[in-house]
Amino acid sequence: MPSTIATDHELIAQARQGDRQAYGDLVxxxxDGVVNLVYRMCGDPQLAEEAAQEAFIRVWQHLDSYKPQYPFRxxxxxxxxNAALDALRRTPATVNVEDIPLEAPDEDPEAQTETRQRAALVQKAVLALPTASRAVLVLREYEGLSYHEIAEALSIPLGTVMSRLNYARGQLRQTLAAQLEAL
Amino acid sequence: MTEHITQWIPAYYDGELHGARKQQIEAHLSQCAGCREELEQLGGLSALLQENPVMPVRTPVARFAAQVRLRLPQPKEPTWRKMLKTGWQAAPLGIVGAWAFIQAVLLVAVVITIIVQVDGASLTAISPDLTGLLIFRWPETALQTQVWPTIALDLGLLAIINLILTVIFAGLIVSWLAGWWAYRQHQGFMSIPKTVV
Known part of the structure; x- marks a missing residue:
């Protein structure tokens, strides 16, 4: 008997009927996508996991308002x-950007490659952005949302999305100028 | 002009421009090396940002999903259903209350009947309208001689009315109990856990 994997829409329909097992499969x-998004917003693994769980609870609560013609992701x-922004409002000083190590903690010095240092620098630069600009940047650069979708997600005007994104990119280009040169 | 065009380059890079504006930017980019470099830098920044590390794995995904499932709130009951439930639960009280009220009315009717038949004049003196409460009245000429049979007839009629109403109310209560029992049976069947780990 061939095994069938339920599509997202099938799982969503089942979850809407109160099927927690189906919702668990969706989760x-x-x-990974949600946790990484939230982690890029707040930089603290523990806070990211809590905010990601909170996000999934909100998704469950508002599943009826989801319109299937739009991508579920x-x-x-x-x-x-929004769950990440709320978590940051509750615990704003969780991560001190200056405390982020530029080298990944690894006992093997050979493993501390230039790429990993660069990744840590990028993370530090993103986390140093103001929260509002960071949210726009994360949704655009990592989630691929359109300006219109970002405006809806954050309840801000389209012009504000553009200005915050331009600001964030400008700041990052300054902070990461050396790394951009090396590319 | 260049400044005006430059501000649209990020939107062009993000694929947010269409139609005439997009063509205008493309025409400008074909002529302006500075703006092409600006566009390339945006691409370089995006590539660099992809190096932002993902979150180190902490909780296995199955455990994470289980934790979320445990925290999920119960679905909210619609207001109409809540009201229906409350109404259903309050129904026996309503039935018993209505029955008690009718019993009280019938008791008062019995008392008035006796008073009026024994001494109709007294009641008429209090208020002529109250004599209208009599269920059965003999003609004036027979009033004095037929007092006790009349009282017996009135009380008999009241007793029959009382019996009919009591049977109706008892039927309602029994129906409610049967409905409640059926509901509990159904709920018990529905709430049998699939698996207990």
Missing amino acids: CRYR NWVSRIAV
Whole structure:
């Protein structure tokens, strides 16, 4: 008997009927995306996991308002970024950007490659952005949302999306000038 | 002009421009090396940003999903259903209350009947309208001689009315109990856990 894998829409329909097992399968599918989004917003693994769980609870609560003609991933991202913003409001000083190590903690010095240092620098630069600009940048650069979708997700005008994104990119180009030169 | 065009380059890079504006930018980019470099830098920044590390794995995905499932709130009951439930639960009280009220009315009717039949004049003296409460009245000429049979007839009629109403109310209560029992049976069947780990 061939095994059938339920599509997202099938799982969503079942979850809407109150099927928690089906919703659990959806959570498994989108966990990594949501956790990474939230982690890029707040930089603290523990806070990211809590905010990601909160995001999935909100998704469950608002599943009836999801319109299937739009990508589920984008809809979840919108909820996740707002959960991350709420988590940052509750615990704003969780991560001190200056404390982020530029080298990944690894006992093997050979493993501390230039790429990893660069990744840490990028993370530090992103986390140093103001929260509002960071949210726009994360939704655009990592989640691929359109300006219109970002405006809806954050309840801000389209012009504000553009100005915050331009500001964030400008700041990052200054902070990461050396790394951009090396590319 | 260049400044005006430059501000649209990020939107062009993000694929947000269409139609005439997009063509205008493309025409400008074909002529302006500075703006092409600006566009390339945006691409370089995006590539660099992709090096932002993902979150180190902490909780296995299955455990994470289980934790989320445990925290999920119960679905909210619609207001109409809540009201229906409350109404259903309050129904026996309403039935018993209505029955008690009718019993009280019938008791008062019995008392008035006796008073009026024994001494109709007294009641008429209090208020002529109250004599209208009599269920059965003999003609004036027979009033004095037929007092006790009349009282017996009135009380008999009241007793029959009382019996009919009591049977109706008892039927309602029994129906409610049967409905409640059926609901509990159905709920018990529905709430049998699939698996207990």
